Amino acid sequence: MLTVSGLTKAFGGFIAVNNVSFSVGKGEILGLLGPNGSGKSTTFNCIAGMLKPTAGSVKLDGDEIAGLTADATCRRGIGRTFQIPRPFRELSLLENATLAAHFGSDGHLRHDEAEAVARDALELAQLPTDPGAQVRGLGAAGLKKLELARALATRPKLLLADESLGGLDAAEMRQAADMLKRIRDERGITIVWVEHIMGVLLSVVDRVVVLDHGAVIFEGTPREAQEDEKVAEVYLGPPETRAA
Numbered sequence: 001m002l003t004v005s006g007l008t009k010a011f012g013g014f015i016a017v018n019n020v021s022f023s024v025g026k027g028e029i030l031g032l033l034g035p036n037g038s039g040k041s042t043t044f045n046c047i048a049g050m051l052k053p054t055a056g057s058v059k060l061d062g063d064e065i066a067g068l069t070a071d072a073t074c075r076r077g078i079g080r081t082f083q084i085p086r087p088f089r090e091l092s093l094l095e096n097a098t099l100a101a102h103f104g105s106d107g108h109l110r111h112d113e114a115e116a117v118a119r120d121a122l123e124l125a126q127l128p129t130d131p132g133a134q135v136r137g138l139g140a141a142g143l144k145k146l147e148l149a150r151a152l153a154t155r156p157k158l159l160l161a162d163e164s165l166g167g168l169d170a171a172e173m174r175q176a177a178d179m180l181k182r183i184r185d186e187r188g189i190t191i192v193w194v195e196h197i198m199g200v201l202l203s204v205v206d207r208v209v210v211l212d213h214g215a216v217i218f219e220g221t222p223r224e225a226q227e228d229e230k231v232a233e234v235y236l237g238p239p240e241t242r243a244a
């Protein structure tokens with residue numbers, strides 16, 4: 001469904017993403033991993049239209065989308081969450097999700113239709129749907145859920161989830177991972193999940209791509225990733241420096 005080929009992004013003379021290629025099949029959950037600064041967000045932003053690639057191709061169901069704006073990629077069916085949630089804090093949860101539903105439909109939904117889509121998205125993210133439920137008072141996990149609900153309300157076929165585990169405790173991480181899996185299992189939504197920590201992600205994703213210094217250093221199953229020496233080196237350092 002998504003094919004990234006030779007994706008390159010330079011900031012001046014610095015190449016943040018260097019000739020990156022991978023693909024994601026329909027209904028798959030792909031984990032895009034790598035340490036801080038390895039180029040994950042830049043790759044993600046080139047796919048979602050927040051950045052224009054310097055070179056390369058991004059195809060969604062065979063159509064070239066590299067260089068399209070973020071609005072255009074959203075309307076093609078790419079929904080994304082942001083690492084740092086920035087909801088409209090003065091609006092209710094339902095209003096936040098309804099706005100996202102309107103945005104995702106490019107204004108083609110009636111308000112009651114957008115609200116129905118929003119309720120469904122909030123339910124999927126396990127948030128209250130009553131109009132009185134407010135953003136204030138939500139903790140880190142609640143804000144991450146709202147971020148997910150807003151992305152789902154745009155009715156994506158491909159969900160790009162950015163650092164969904166940041167700031168969560170172990171139980172909340174497990175819940176966040178299970179939620180992404182359920183979204184794929186129940187709705188068939190394809191997911192690219194960007195994360196710098198491997199942990200719980202490996203128990204949920206079908207395949208893993210690991211970036212380091214802007215390049216793909218590994219692609220394979222979660223089990224293969226756990227056994228791969230290059231991946232271990234990137235995450236744990238050279239063998240001689242690791243604790244026994």
Ligand SMILES: Nc1ncnc2c1ncn2[C@@H]1O[C@H](COP(=O)(O)OP(=O)(O)OP(=O)(O)O)[C@@H](O)[C@H]1O
Nearest residue numbers: 011014016034035036037038039040041042043196
């Ligand atoms: N707008 C920019 N201008 C210049 N350099 C940038 C810009 N955005 C990112 N970079 C650099 O590109 C490299 C890759 O950054 P990127 O944010 O994609 O990494 P990341 O893997 O997502 O890291 P993190 O896990 O910390 O979010 C880093 O060295 C970063 O400093």
